Amino acid sequence: MRLLVTYSFKSIFQKKLTSLLTVFGFALVVFVFSAVLMLSNGLEQTLVDTGSDSNVVVIRKGSQTEVQSIIYRSMANDIKAEPEIKKDEAGVPLVTGEILVLINQPKRADNEPSNVPVRGVSPMSIQIRPEFNLVEGRMWQPGTSEIIAGRKVADNFKGCGLGETVKFGMRDWTVVGIFETGGGGFESELWGDVDQLMDAFGRPVFSSLTFTLDENADFDALKDKMESDPKLTVDVDMEKEYYRKQSTLMTTFINILGITISIIFFLGAIVGAMITMYASVANRTVEIGTLRALGFRRYVVLLSFLLESILISLIGGTLGVAVAFLLNSFEFSTTNWATFAELAFSFRMSPDIVVQAYIFAVVMGILGGFLPAVRASRLRIINALRAK
Numbered sequence: 001m002r003l004l005v006t007y008s009f010k011s012i013f014q015k016k017l018t019s020l021l022t023v024f025g026f027a028l029v030v031f032v033f034s035a036v037l038m039l040s041n042g043l044e045q046t047l048v049d050t051g052s053d054s055n056v057v058v059i060r061k062g063s064q065t066e067v068q069s070i071i072y073r074s075m076a077n078d079i080k081a082e083p084e085i086k087k088d089e090a091g092v093p094l095v096t097g098e099i100l101v102l103i104n105q106p107k108r109a110d111n112e113p114s115n116v117p118v119r120g121v122s123p124m125s126i127q128i129r130p131e132f133n134l135v136e137g138r139m140w141q142p143g144t145s146e147i148i149a150g151r152k153v154a155d156n157f158k159g160c161g162l163g164e165t166v167k168f169g170m171r172d173w174t175v176v177g178i179f180e181t182g183g184g185g186f187e188s189e190l191w192g193d194v195d196q197l198m199d200a201f202g203r204p205v206f207s208s209l210t211f212t213l214d215e216n217a218d219f220d221a222l223k224d225k226m227e228s229d230p231k232l233t234v235d236v237d238m239e240k241e242y243y244r245k246q247s248t249l250m251t252t253f254i255n256i257l258g259i260t261i262s263i264i265f266f267l268g269a270i271v272g273a274m275i276t277m278y279a280s281v282a283n284r285t286v287e288i289g290t291l292r293a294l295g296f297r298r299y300v301v302l303l304s305f306l307l308e309s310i311l312i313s314l315i316g317g318t319l320g321v322a323v324a325f326l327l328n329s330f331e332f333s334t335t336n337w338a339t340f341a342e343l344a345f346s347f348r349m350s351p352d353i354v355v356q357a358y359i360f361a362v363v364m365g366i367l368g369g370f371l372p373a374v375r376a377s378r379l380r381i382i383n384a385l386r387a388k
Contacts, residue, residue, distance in 0.1 A: 019312060022269075022276040026316025026361055027323065029265040034324035034357045036258025038347040040251045046345035047247040050184035051210075051239030052129055054086075056219070058209040058226070061233045065246065066100040067117075067341075071206040073097075075232055079209055082226070084217035088127075095211035096124040098194060101201050102341055103168040105157045107333075114342040116157055118147075118168065119186075120194035128212045131184065137162050137177035142193055145200075148177035150187035152344035156333055160190065169200030185243060188343050210239065250334075266364060269316075273309055273368025278375070302373045309369020310362055317361025324357070325349055 051057075058079060063069035076097050079085075085093045099120040104113045126132050140146035149160045154175070159166040166173045173192065181187055198204060213219055223236045237245070327347040334343065 019276060022272050022312050023316040023319065025269045025272045026313050026364060027319035029262060029269045029364065030317045030320025030357050030361050031323050032258070032265055033262040033360050034321055034349070034353055035327055035347065036254060036262065037353045037356065038324060038327060038349055039258070040254045041350055041353060042345045042348040043254070043343075044244065044247045044251050045348055046183060046343070047185050047243040048240050049131075049182055050186055050243040052131065052212070053238070053240060054212050054215075055128055055239035056211055056213050056222075056236060057239050057242040058211075058234050058236050059207070059242075061227070061235050063235070066098075066207040067102060069207050071097065071209050071234070073205070075234070076206055076209055078232065079211070079226070079234075082211075082222065084214050084222045086212040086214040086217075093211065094124065094128050095209060096122045096128065096194075097206035097209050098122075098125060099197055099201070099203055099205075100207040101197070101203070103166070103190075105159060105166065107156055108158050109156070111158075114157075116153055116160070117189040117341045118197065119189050119191050120197035121191050122194050125191075125194075125210070128210065129181065129186075131182045132179060132186075133181070134177050134179045137175075140176055140192055143196065144193075145171045145173050145196065146176045147173045147190050147192035148179050149175045150189050150191075151178055151180045152187040152331075152333075153190060153342075154178050156342070156344060166190065169197070171200055183346070185343060185345075188341070213238075262360075266360075269364050270368040273312065273365065274372060276309075276312070276368075278372045302376065305373035305376045306366065306369050309373070310365040313361045313365025313368070314358070317358050320361070321354055321357050 057066075058071065059066055059069035060071060080093050080095050085095055087093050101118050101120075102115040103118055105116045106113050134148070135151070137148070140148060147166070149162075154160045154162065158164075160175060162175055162178050164175050166175065173190075175190075179187075179191070194206075213222070219238065226232055226234055226236050328349045329346045331344055331346050333345075
């Protein structure tokens with residue numbers, strides 16, 4: 001087997017130019033394939049990383065997102081009384097009502113307007129989200145037109161940086177702090193005092209209710225109880241699951257579009273591999289005849305040429321994955337179709353993507369090299385040795 005691998009590897013360099021072009025072809029396909037998966041993974045991970053594992057989000061039944069949802073104060077008071085909600089040391093339920101409104105703000109890069117989410121929060125909102133970290137400036141003062149900005153919205157939108165001013169709700173709002181939440185979707189939002197924002201937007205109702213589930217509580221039982229209560233008419237999800245669902249539409253679109261493009265390139269790479277391998281067979285006819293005359297069986301010849309094609313695909317795959325790694329953490333910004341708000345996220349490589357990319361490359365190598373390998377194995381010894 002070692003001899004077979006050595007022979008196949010050395011054979012790659014007999015036709016350096018065609019082999020190199022085929023390697024680049026495979027690398028391009030694997031790069032596109034990996035980049036699509038990284039983009040989809042980055043979007044999903046950004047939203048999944050939003051929030052806490054122990055938090056629960058409550059929105060109006062059938063609303064799909066907070067932007068469309070309304071939770072009346074009477075409903076909020078009923079939910080706050082649920083015994084499954086965790087309490088702090090003073091016995092106060094860890095629950096907060098929030099509002100979410102979209103405003104239009106120009107981007108720093110091209111001055112094009114896009115939707116920015118503005119979230120009205122309370123001190124309890126900070127308390128139940130341990131991933132929150134104020135990295136610059138200070139918190140807003142209660143009863144004032146002050147807000148804090150997520151890192152990504154501060155970097156990408158005019159007026160959202162520290163010390164800058166944003167106008168919405170018939171007021172000028174000063175950004176007094178910058179916060180991070182471990183790369184989650186909250187970093188694409190502006191946060192301010194919920195009561196002040198309710199007044200500014202004329203919204204006497206919450207968009208959502210978020211609470212921390214008690215460690216001993218059964219979430220499924222609580223979900224069934226709340227969703228079946230005719231007085232509430234709500235949908236209940238764990239916070240991370242709620243945000244994961246918001247990524248489904250975009251990730252599905254990205255995957256379908258990316259896989260379609262990858263398949264087109266995939267077919268081109270297979271044709272290129274076939275051309276390379278057929279040329280290799282034609283140029284090594286006497287060599288093939290000699291191997292057969294020395295006693296090597298047909299399946300050994302077939303395996304050697306097939307292995308050569310797979311080795312080329314693996315070299316190309318490695319190059320494609322290596323280039324794709326350069327995209328890791330490269331930030332991308334687009335509209336989240338679930339909420340119609342601007343969302344910044346990064347390309348993210350993962351071990352699963354690397355494995356899928358190599359499998360993709362090997363499949364291309366097998367399909368591209370199989371027919372030429374069969375042709376090589378079927379050459380008659382006498383005809384092959386007579387070839388010039």
